[in-house]
Amino acid sequence: MKKLLTPFLLLSLLLLSACGSSSAKQEGNTTPSDNNKSESTTITYQSENGPIEVPANPQRVIVISSFAGNVMSLGVNLVGVDSWAKQNPRFEELKDVAEVSDESLEKIIELDPDLIIGLSTINNIDKLKEIAPTVTYTYDRVDYLTQHLEIGKLLNKEKEAAAWVEDFKKRAAALGEDIKAKIGADATVSVIENYNKQLYVYGNNWGRGTEILYQEMKLNMPEKVKESALEPGYYALSTEVLPEYAGDYIVLSKSSETDNSFQDTETYKNVPAVKNNHVFEANMNEFYFNDPLTLDFQLEFFKKSFLGN
Structure with missing residues (x-):
């Protein structure tokens, strides 16, 4: 009887050992790039x-x-x-x-x-x-x-980040072509913010949607803005000189908690972009950054503002 049981016992032990080995290998395959990582890794x-x-x-x-x-x-x-x-x-x-x-x-x-x-x-x-x-x-x-x-x-999470970047660049470039087709290839755009009672105009890398407008969509920046804000990233200006920095279109970043009385001045009202209803007002607190969540929001904002959809 013992001789008959021995092969079955051996076979059972081998199967259990194999299963245990397979399980151990699966658990041990966790690497820093896996989704289910050990917190101690x-x-x-x-x-x-x-x-x-x-x-x-x-x-x-x-x-x-x-x-x-x-x-x-x-x-x-x-x-x-x-x-x-x-x-x-x-x-x-x-x-x-x-x-x-x-x-x-x-x-x-x-x-x-x-x-x-x-x-x-x-x-x-x-x-x-x-x-x-x-x-x-x-x-x-x-x-x-x-x-x-x-x-x-x-x-x-490099793969996830890279996938978003690739998709974002495609979406931004396509929207840029649509916008240029509507406003004209030579039209200029300024990004202006009213912060703490001071007006600022921005270059191409200081948030507020500047990266999308100038880097991805390749829309035109007014020459005066290039001279003053492109290298440092931003430039402070007074209401009196605002017309010199205003493009055909203006993205105006502002807050309801800030004094926006400059918009009541004749100087501001006579800016061509203002008279032509080409000013797109954005909530300053939503528009600061250039992270993916903000960039996706800015992209949708520009789609609705420039194209109306």
Whole structure:
């Protein structure tokens, strides 16, 4: 009887062993690029300041400045963001996320982040590094789309970031052709903002939709704007000289909480773009950034504004 049972027992043990081995292999195949990553797994990110170990699947990210929309667009959880992101009415999912700054170190410690992201100009970087891996970026060191790819690499979601960039460029270029067909290839566009009782005109890389209008759609910037704002990114101007910087079309970024009395002046009313009803007003708090969520919103805004659909 024992001789008859032995082969069956051996066969059963072999099958169990094989199943266990297969299961172990499947569990052990998890790499930093997989979606189901272990929280303890890390990757090495090549930051502008050198290699840094960061979580392969960050769960509690804090953005000190600028990049909240990039992180949200990639589906990564935020536990703390800067005041500018909190003020954006389109970022409703940040309603219950804590507001932090580079000075609120105790609050940041309480939030227990596993990754901190910000601009290279923030304060207390060394102290922040003691709390969690901290990665900073110098604004405009790379173009805005490359910046999103870098955020994608940092969050181990480079494929997702690259797919969005490719799709966005196609959509923006196609819309640009439609707009130029309607307004004319030689028409000029200015992006102007009224911030804190001061008017600013923007170049091609300072948010407010400038990247879309000038870089992707290749619409024309007035010569005066090129001279003053293209290199520094923005230029302050008075109402009196506004006509010199106004294009055939104006994208006006403003807030209802700001004094907009300049729009009641004869100087403003006599600007050709104003008289021709070619001024498209945008909510300043929605229009600041150049992250994917904001860029998609801006693209839709320009479609409705220029084409009426």
